[in-house]
Amino acid sequence: MTLTPVITAHWDRPDLYTLAGYRAIGGYTALAKALQQEPDAIISTVKDTGLRGRGGAGFPTGLKWSFVPQNDGKPHYLVVNADESEPGACKDIPIMMATPHTLIEGVIISSYAIRANHAFIYIRGEVPQAIRRVAAAVREAEQAGLLGDNILGSGFNLRVTIHSGAGAYICGEETALLDSLEGRRGQPRLKPPFPAVAGLYASPTVVNNVETICNVPFIVNNGVEWFRKFGTEKSPGFKVFAISGHVNRPGIYEAPLGVTMRELLDYAGGMRGGRPVKFWLPGGSSVPMLTAEHLDLPLTYEEMAAAGTMLGTGTPMLFDDTVSVVRAVTRWLEFYKHESCGKCTPCREGTYWITGVLERFEHGHGSAAEIDTLVDLCDQIGGRSFCALGDAAATPYPAALKYFRNEFEAGTSQAAELEFAPAASYLFSEATAR
Amino acid sequence: MTLGPEIRAEMEQIKQRYPDPRSALLPMLHLVQSVQSEVTTEGMALCADVLSITPAEVAAVATFYTMYKRRPVGKHHIGVCTNTLCGLLGGDAVYAALSERLGVGHDESTPDGKFWLERIECQAACTHAPVMTVDWEFMDQQTPASAIDVIDQLARGEEVRSTRGPVIRNFTATERTLAFPDDGLAGEGPVADELMLAGLRVAQERGMSAPTAGQGN
Ligand SMILES: Cc1cc2nc3c(=O)[nH]c(=O)nc-3n(C[C@H](O)[C@H](O)[C@H](O)COP(=O)(O)O)c2cc1C
Ligand code: SF4
Ligand code: FES
Numbered sequence: 001m002t003l004t005p006v007i008t009a010h011w012d013r014p015d016l017y018t019l020a021g022y023r024a025i026g027g028y029t030a031l032a033k034a035l036q037q038e039p040d041a042i043i044s045t046v047k048d049t050g051l052r053g054r055g056g057a058g059f060p061t062g063l064k065w066s067f068v069p070q071n072d073g074k075p076h077y078l079v080v081n082a083d084e085s086e087p088g089a090c091k092d093i094p095i096m097m098a099t100p101h102t103l104i105e106g107v108i109i110s111s112y113a114i115r116a117n118h119a120f121i122y123i124r125g126e127v128p129q130a131i132r133r134v135a136a137a138v139r140e141a142e143q144a145g146l147l148g149d150n151i152l153g154s155g156f157n158l159r160v161t162i163h164s165g166a167g168a169y170i171c172g173e174e175t176a177l178l179d180s181l182e183g184r185r186g187q188p189r190l191k192p193p194f195p196a197v198a199g200l201y202a203s204p205t206v207v208n209n210v211e212t213i214c215n216v217p218f219i220v221n222n223g224v225e226w227f228r229k230f231g232t233e234k235s236p237g238f239k240v241f242a243i244s245g246h247v248n249r250p251g252i253y254e255a256p257l258g259v260t261m262r263e264l265l266d267y268a269g270g271m272r273g274g275r276p277v278k279f280w281l282p283g284g285s286s287v288p289m290l291t292a293e294h295l296d297l298p299l300t301y302e303e304m305a306a307a308g309t310m311l312g313t314g315t316p317m318l319f320d321d322t323v324s325v326v327r328a329v330t331r332w333l334e335f336y337k338h339e340s341c342g343k344c345t346p347c348r349e350g351t352y353w354i355t356g357v358l359e360r361f362e363h364g365h366g367s368a369a370e371i372d373t374l375v376d377l378c379d380q381i382g383g384r385s386f387c388a389l390g391d392a393a394a395t396p397y398p399a400a401l402k403y404f405r406n407e408f409e410a411g412t413s414q415a416a417e418l419e420f421a422p423a424a425s426y427l428f429s430e431a432t433a434r
Numbered sequence: 435m436t437l438g439p440e441i442r443a444e445m446e447q448i449k450q451r452y453p454d455p456r457s458a459l460l461p462m463l464h465l466v467q468s469v470q471s472e473v474t475t476e477g478m479a480l481c482a483d484v485l486s487i488t489p490a491e492v493a494a495v496a497t498f499y500t501m502y503k504r505r506p507v508g509k510h511h512i513g514v515c516t517n518t519l520c521g522l523l524g525g526d527a528v529y530a531a532l533s534e535r536l537g538v539g540h541d542e543s544t545p546d547g548k549f550w551l552e553r554i555e556c557q558a559a560c561t562h563a564p565v566m567t568v569d570w571e572f573m574d575q576q577t578p579a580s581a582i583d584v585i586d587q588l589a590r591g592e593e594v595r596s597t598r599g600p601v602i603r604n605f606t607a608t609e610r611t612l613a614f615p616d617d618g619l620a621g622e623g624p625v626a627d628e629l630m631l632a633g634l635r636v637a638q639e640r641g642m643s644a645p646t647a648g649q650g651n
Contacts, residue, residue, distance in 0.1 A: 135615035166499035183459035251632025
């Protein structure tokens with residue numbers, strides 16, 4: 001399958017982040033078109049495309065929008081989830097840095113569709129350059145009458161507020177994000193009610209990922225049939241894949257859903273030094289890992305599910321055979337332990353326990369019995385936690401054990417660094433390091 | 435530095451962005467850090483007063499988020515991503531080298547108040563591993579040697595530019611940007627660097643493109 005730059009098509013324009021640059025490539029023509037349609041017509045178009053959320057869960061976007069009650073007399077809100085903090089996910093921040101106006105145009109059209117007059121873009125606080133670019137884009141759009149009152153003479157009003165987060169992975173979970181946006185600790189809420197019914201300030205709220213919203217202007221301009229030329233029946237459209245790890249040319253690669261990892265890896269120049277792929281994750285640390293035998297599977301929601309994993313954020317991380325899977329998994333668990341919000345016991349205590357046990361394996365002090373005890377422990381956390389962070393924390397170990405049991409067995413007698421010297425995985429050689 | 439009336443006025447300004455004033459708390463705490471390099475008791479009290487909530491409610495929020503510090507960060511915040519991808523691909527060595535050079539560990543600052551060192555989580559830049567940040571601006575694709583160079587240059591007061599952003603200022607300046615994001619620096623750094631353009635370049639070389647519907651975009 002070929003690469004198909006759509007969202008990324010003009011990223012080589014040095015002025016793309018400005019309104020003038022964006023207009024030069026046809027920017028804001030979709031907005032003009034959208035404002036001539038009924039909001040409901042836009043919702044049905046998005047529904048018909050089959051666009052699925054790019055934030056990880058793959059929920060159909062048009063369907064989510066249609067859950068927003070209409071004529072309920074309450075204010076509606078659009079909240080863009082730009083918290084991108086999932087380990088391995090690195091596509092939303094580049095999108096906002098390169099083409100912030102695509103996001104703003106998508107925000108205006110989406111807000112119009114769900115009848116929201118105030119939209120929020122919640123950006124993680126650690127990325128000032130992305131925050132500035134989006135903020136500048138909002139100002140330029142306001143000055144050009146693309147935001148504010150009576151946009152392009154349509155009678156539609158919209159305010160956009162940029163909100164900087166403050167460092168908490170859990171705030172990417174949509175209900176925790178809403179609590180955070182209300183000025184509270186970012187802890188998940190009980191669902192239902194879902195945000196579409198009672199979200200920000202208890203009003204109907206759509207929470208969508210940055211990339212999801214960036215699809216909208218293209219859909220409005222080019223239509224359902226065009227959109228469905230990409231991808232499969234269940235996974236239509238194109239995807240901004242961000243490829244990282246031991247590949248020769250890591251970076252952003254946009255292709256139709258259904259492209260295989262092997263094809264993407266070829267575009268990315270293959271693995272460094274021609275070394276084999278040991279394990280890879282299709283979309284963030286929260287999805288189960290795969291191995292070289294899975295490289296030919298189409299990267300779609302359905303095929304990844306059939307292989308026992310998930311497409312997730314669609315940002316593959318590839319590791320070569322220098323990497324200790326025990327070390328990799330331990331590090332991810334240290335992350336979940338750090339980021340557990342503490343609201344529920346299975347996750348708060350469980351991440352602590354798993355991490356402690358894994359650290360022992362990494363240092364060669366694991367016990368054979370614990371190899372299976374740890375699976376039980378993960379079972380006690382997955383599905384029994386208050387939010388999906390707990391499920392995610394219970395994912396890496398069982399997935400790794402499935403393919404690399406021998407490495408955990410070795411961890412009962414030998415430190416990982418004896419078989420896998422850490423420096424062998426570095427992208428620089430030790431000689432050039434200092 | 436104390437929080438003068440102009441800071442209170444700016445907090446009132448931030449409140450205007452939201453239907454419910456309490457939503458302003460996160461940016462207000464960034465504003466406090468932009469003046470005091472930490473979230474002080476004084477700062478929390480001011481936020482509480484401006485929002486008509488209790489200082490305990492503010493403290494509960496301030497202690498939840500890792501970017502808020504209860505000790506002064508000092509001039510520069512140095513972050514090294516040691517999450518799995520960056521860490522294993524060299525971030526661990528970058529962190530170790532900086533820790534040795536600066537003589538401080540995780541979440542500690544140098545006695546002269548110039549550097550705060552922190553092991554940070556994934557920065558949404560794994561394509562650019564190993565990732566370091568200076569005052570939260572990206573310093574991509576580091577080696578231990580390049581990271582030490584950055585520190586040394588900053589220590590000497592020399593100009594250091596983010597790989598995808600502006601010339602490094604200092605920690606409090608970035609905190610101000612988080613409270614007032616339209617700081618005039620949006621044009622600094624590349625729109626997209628070579629890694630962000632990797633796929634587009636391959637597509638251009640191999641003559642690949644998306645099907646068109648004949649109009650727009
Ligand atoms: C712990 C956790 C972190 C998440 N982080 C993000 C994130 O950073 N960005 C995002 O778009 N979705 C994230 N999600 C998913 C959101 O809860 C939500 O499904 C998504 O924003 C919906 O948008 P979409 O339908 O457009 O994908 C996260 C979920 C969990 C459980
Ligand atoms: S699963 Fe973890 S992150 Fe989610 S609510 Fe429970 S403690 Fe918090
Ligand atoms: S793991 Fe370091 S930026 Fe993602």
